[in-house]
Amino acid sequence: MSKKHKHDDHEEHVDESWLIPYADLLTLLLALFIVLYAMSATDAKKFQEMSQAFSIAFNSGVGVLDQSAVVSTPEQVTSKDRTKRADDNEDNQSQQSASDLTKQEQQKLREKEQQQLEKLKQQLDQYIKQNGLTTQLETKLNQSQLMITISDNALFDSGSAAIKSDAKALAVSIGTMLKDYPGYEITVAGHTDNKPINTYEFASNYELSAKRAINFMSILISTGKLDPKLISPTGYGEHRPIDSNKTEQGRAKNRRVEVSIIRKYVDLENSKSVSAGS
Template identity: 60%
Template sequence: MKKRKHDDHEEHIDESWLIPYADLLTLLLALFIVLYAVSAVDARKFEQMSEAFSAAFNTGAGVLDNPSVIKNGTQSQQRIEDQDKTNTNQHENTESNLQELMKKEQEDLEKLKKQLDQYIKKNGLSAELDTKLNQSQLMITISDNALFASGSDALKSESKELANNISKMLEPYTGYEIVVSGHTDNQPIRTQSFKSNWDLSSSRAIRFMDVLLQNNHLQPERFSAIGYGEYRPVASNDTIAGRGKNRRVEVSIIRKYVDSSNTQQIPATPKQ
């Protein structure tokens, strides 16, 4: 008995599901392309992408039918790269300007130090005055013997002349912060005027600053005075010579620009 031939009109397997599946794959591919192109998504780009996907789902149009999304992402990436280049150039310009300012400052402070050193040499004051330029400041150190009587904050007449001369040399450098600090040895003091070395050192710094600021060409808002008592010694207090070095007034012209990569460490305080 012969087998019955298949009916020519036999129904085929339904493959209509492949169409939405292919659309879904297309949408996923477009999503990854967009995410790759947009490395830094801002609100505007996200809104454009959202509109494109919304149009795709609501109208049936593919994301790739609207190439503006990818185009905008590429343009945004280019803007980011351009901004990075601009920031790099600005940073380089800032570094260059900073180097120029530091160079000018170094020249100014070296010039002032040279002027002070010439004054010290001319007037035979090398035993009473000293200058030191480092990475943070130009410091003028003045022995208390050149300024005050023992246990007093009243400036000697000749020390007023010294202060006046220093103030004249400071005139071209009014843009700098200037700190006047007083220091003593570790011998305790307790008088009617000063109950401690804190009081004596602070008062001496202020009295010397007062004379400096009699020069109307200087700016008082740039000045400050501080007393350290015996707590910032530069020599041992075990000897008369050491205690003499510790009794001093310092005038520090503070740098405005400091190279952090070349900052010197503050030397350790000598042992008592």
Template identity: 60%
Template sequence: MSKKRHRTEHHEEHADETWLIPYADLLTLLLALFIVLYAMSSVDNKKFEDMSKAFNIAFSTGVGVLDNTTVVETGQQMDDANKDKKRSDDEDQKKKEEKERQALMQQEQEDLEKLKKQIDQYIQSNGLTTQLDTKLNQSQLMLTISDNALFPSGSATLKPDSRSLAGAVANMLKQYPEYEIIVAGHTDDQPISNREFSNNWELSFQRAYNFMEILLNNSKHDPKLISPIGHGEYRPVDTNDTVLGRSKNRRVEVSIIRRYADPEKAQSITAASATKQ
């Protein structure tokens, strides 16, 4: 009987191959890195910012860059969202400022109505209804004083009793030192030429200036906020063809100017006044 030859088979021992998994992951990450670097070398700054935002989102949310093809667009979406938020904040700020302005306008309206009432009461109690008048509109509170209540004919020197009138007006203005005041003098169209004045402009300005001095001496109003101006015969409120009309044109106007006037309403009033004149 022949002997059977026993062949001894040598089996190779296989090493642990689990290291291939992290190695493959590393290669994948390196490949992704090189792709990004290559892309960065050929894109502009805007694309780079978008890519940066995309990676920030991916790392903060756990969404893989390669798993979401729209992640690059998210950077632009964030920009749009920020712009919308800024626009909304700006609108809210404008609404807040407008609300504050409306409140200030309302307070100013109440203040000027109170001042007008005080002046009207003074006019009534002193029997000056034919010589003084008040008017409140969207741009100012105006006190109109006829010239014969203040000055002799052709003169800019205040009458003795008119000084008490100017003092009373100044005393009422003490409560509102923050308002701008304009004192304007007006005449009729009758020419004047004497030793004091060569024309109506000079006369109207000097009358406004002298009345302003009384206001300043009695109210201590800030000189920066009060000014005189002379218009001569060039802004009449009535015809110069009659004695009554000319008497209305000879006047001094004390205007307390609004600080929070509605620009549109004030402009329409000014235009209407200019048309009337």
């Protein structure tokens, strides 16, 4: 009779240590697919953030989904926004203060300029009165300029652009006064009436008025040592009359030379108000 074989051998246990790296590999693959999906469904900023998260996961061991390392929480974003808004408000307040300061400085400069032009006008008016030129010269100060209007018969013979010898003293006196007020832009404009002119020297009133302006300007520059870059002549001919050309009196007013000292600091708001009211 055969003996029953007793199986005492222990069953071999399977080594399951490979499951640990396998699980880690699956986790990393899952993370990879999540990143790839995020790359295809997010904007450039989120892509950069996920890229940083992925880099940290492989290089430093921080979990890919642990966004606290690279993605700001709503509280952090709110805090940053508040800080940014506060900085922006400070910048706006600084700019506003600088703007107000600039306005104050401009106002002071306008007041100083007003005083200078009023003083120059008084000097001109006194000269006109002392020399009996009230019918030939006139000054006018407005929001944009100080204008000196000179009748053409005080300066030129009819049809001529040469300044009369006894009128040169007038040009010299004006140039001497302007010498004390440097830095202003000055225009010299010549005007005629509407009677046409056609001589060997001047083919039109344009040329006559322009030549008169140039000749008068030359004396101002040489006497007052004015900056040529700031003074310019213009001839308007008969196209900017200040009175009717139907009467001799009106035509006499239209024949003139205007010397304008242009303001450097113009109050635009007041200028608009004056223009609207006029």
